[in-house]
Structure formats: structure tokens, C-alpha cells
Amino acid sequence: MTLRSRARARRMRLPTAYDDAWLPRLATPHRGTSYRGDTATLLGAAWRNPRQLGTIAPSSRALARLAASVVPTQGTPTVVELGAGGGAISDVIATRMPSGGRQLAVEINNDLVRHLSRSRPWLQVLGGDAAQLTQLLGQAAVDRVDAVVSALPWTFLPAAHRQSILAELQAVLAPDGILSTIITLTAWPTRSCRVFRHQLASTFGHIEVLGPVWAALPPAVVLTCRKPSHG
Numbered sequence: 001m002t003l004r005s006r007a008r009a010r011r012m013r014l015p016t017a018y019d020d021a022w023l024p025r026l027a028t029p030h031r032g033t034s035y036r037g038d039t040a041t042l043l044g045a046a047w048r049n050p051r052q053l054g055t056i057a058p059s060s061r062a063l064a065r066l067a068a069s070v071v072p073t074q075g076t077p078t079v080v081e082l083g084a085g086g087g088a089i090s091d092v093i094a095t096r097m098p099s100g101g102r103q104l105a106v107e108i109n110n111d112l113v114r115h116l117s118r119s120r121p122w123l124q125v126l127g128g129d130a131a132q133l134t135q136l137l138g139q140a141a142v143d144r145v146d147a148v149v150s151a152l153p154w155t156f157l158p159a160a161h162r163q164s165i166l167a168e169l170q171a172v173l174a175p176d177g178i179l180s181t182i183i184t185l186t187a188w189p190t191r192s193c194r195v196f197r198h199q200l201a202s203t204f205g206h207i208e209v210l211g212p213v214w215a216a217l218p219p220a221v222v223l224t225c226r227k228p229s230h231g
């Protein structure tokens, strides 16, 4: 690559190798495949609105893989990600999606919605609150979802807000549809997390715990719940 073509690639802001090299390697999502500005945009938004973001780093690749392990690899599934942030998990979901499947992402923060739409034109980004999921999906002509992958900061949300989101998930998930959600080990022992796990169990019945994933900042587990096939 000549100096001139390298400068042109930089000006065009093409997808590059991971660009926030100062972050610990454990926190890096997709060395080699992430997009310029993912981490800076996420952390900038977290700095301005820490409770909305509820994060100190993007999901690591190992954590993203575990959360995305519920994404069907066959057929034509519709998959929705809640709280897409800088896109760390969106990219892993995309690598699992079978051709003909449909991938959507819901994100409440406007800066992140703009970043995701600009950096990932292949991703259908719905800007808004996950508590309005049915309405948001309606705008995209989606009424049934096969898998939901969530990185929402559940323990920062009031219990009533969490309950509204869970009711929406229950409504949109297809029978046998599956939800995965990340919970950090720092949040796990809190009262808010205990209440959330109770809410999850009373909405879906059985919860499975996957992990922990230590290669993440902070380390985390993934909870999965399946909607009963008769539900």
C-alpha cells in the first residue's frame, strides 16, 4: 500500500483494525473487524450519561460470542439486539446470521444510533426505548422475533421499566423464541439484580446461566430464557 492510498483510506474512514489501542486487550471487541470510533463513541456517551449506558467498556469478543450464541444459524430468523451501543455484539450476531435472516438493533442513545447507522449500513437500527419494542418493530414491519440478545443495563433501570421491557419481549418472541442477556458479576450480588432475576423467572419460567466470561470488563455471565412453545 502506498503512502497516498493509505492516506485516502484514512480520509474515507474505512473499517479499520481496532482503533482504541490504549484500552486493555481484554476489553477490545473485534480486533481487526470493528469500526473506527466504536469505543470512543460508546465511552463518550457513557461519560455524558453514565446511568443510561451503564458500562465502562464495550463487550469483549468472548462475551459477545456467548451472548450471541442464541442466534439461530439456520433458516430465516429475525434477531433483535437491545442496547446495541457501539456495535460490539452486533458484529458477532452478523457473523452468525444465516443468509435470508433479518437483524435489527434497538438503541436509546441518539449519538449511538447515529454511529451505528453510519458505520453499519447493513444493520437496521431502531432508535428508541426497548420498552416500546412492539411499536418500534411495527415500524420495521416485524411482529415476531426468534431471538433477542440484550446488553441493556437492567440493574440501572427502575423495576417498573424493566417489567415493561420484559412484557414487550414476552409479546414479540415467537413460541420457542429465546432471549439472552448479559449481567456483569459486579451487578450480580445487588438487590436490583436479585429483583431482576425474579422478574425474568416470573416472565419466562426457567433461566439458564452461561459463563462466567472472565475476559470481559467487568467479567460477566449470560442469562438465557426460552419462551414456552405453547406461550
Ligand SMILES: C[S@@+](CC[C@H](N)C(=O)[O-])C[C@H]1O[C@@H](n2cnc3c(N)ncnc32)[C@H](O)[C@@H]1O
Binding pocket: 052, 053, 054, 055, 057, 058, 059, 082, 083, 084, 085, 086, 087, 088, 089, 106, 107, 108, 109, 112, 128, 129, 130, 131, 151, 152, 153
Ligand atoms: C452496557 S451498554 C452495551 C453496549 C454494547 N451492546 C456492548 O455490549 O458493548 C448498554 C446499552 O443499552 C442502551 N440502553 C439503555 N437503556 C435502554 C433502553 N431502555 N432501550 C434501548 N437501549 C437502551 C445504552 O444506551 C447502551 O448503549
